[in-house]
Amino acid sequence: MDDRLPRAERRRRTEARILDEARRLFAERGFERTTIRAVAAAAEIDPALVMQYFGSKQELFSKAVKVTPVLPEHAEPDEIVEHVLATIGLKMGELPQSTLAMMRSMLTHPEAAVSARESLNGQIDRIAGLVKTDDARLRAALVTSIMLGVTVGHQLLELDALREAEPEDIARVLRPALRALTITGQ
Incomplete structure (x- = not known):
C-alpha cells in the first residue's frame, strides 16, 4: 500500500479490496463456509480490520451482494x-x-x-x-x-x-x- 496516498484513499482502497475478496469467497463457498479470517487472508489484512470496516459477517455479506437497480424509471x-x-x-x-x-x-x-x-x-x-x-x-x-x-x-x-x-x-x-x-x- 502506498503510504503517500491520502488516508481516505487508502481506506477506500482497503474497503474495496475487502469487498472484492468477500464477493469472490461468498460466491465460491456461500455464506456459511466463508469466514472473516478467510476474507482477511485473501485481502492480505488483519481480520480485526474487516470487523472495523464492516462490524459483522452479515454486514459484510450485505454490502458485498448489494445490487444496484437497472430498470428505467418510466417504461411501457x-x-x-x-x-x-x-x-x-x-x-x-x-x-x-x-x-x-x-x-x-x-x-x-x-x-x-x-x-x-x-x-x-x-x-x-x-x-x-x-x-x-x-x-x-x-x-x-x-x-x-x-x-x-x-x-x-x-x-x-x-x-x-x-x-x-x-x-x-x-x-x-x-x-x-x-x-x-x-x-x-x-
Whole structure:
C-alpha cells in the first residue's frame, strides 16, 4: 500500500479490496463456509480490520451482494419486457460475484435470504410501478420469479436445456409469457 496516498484513499482502497475478496469467497463457498479470517487472508489484512470496516459477517455479506437497480424509471410494457429479456445474456454468462454469492447463500442462510428478499422485492416494486393493473405487484413478482428460476436453472443447477440454449432462443420463448404478465388487460 502506498503510504503517500491520502488516508481516505487508502481506506477506500482497503474497503474495496475487502469487498472484492468477500464477493469472490461468498460466491465460491456461500455464506456459511466463508469466514472473516478467510476474507482477511485473501485481502492480505488483519481480520480485526474487516470487523472495523464492516462490524459483522452479515454486514459484510450485505454490502458485498448489494445490487444496484437497472430498470428505467418510466417504461411501457414492451420496454419492460425487452429490458427484462435483455438481462438473459447476463444471466447466462458469467454473473457478478455478488449475484452468485447471494444465490448460493439465499436458500441456506436466513440473513442471506433476507438480503435476497429485499433485493428481489425492490425489483418487484420497480416493475410493479410500471405495470398498470390492479394486480401489478403479483404480475411483477411472477416476472421476477421467472427470471430468477431461469438464472438458478442455468447457473446453479446447470440444466442442460438451459445451458445448451442460446440467450436469444430463451428470450424468444419467454417473450409472450412476460408480455402477458406486463400488458394491461391480459
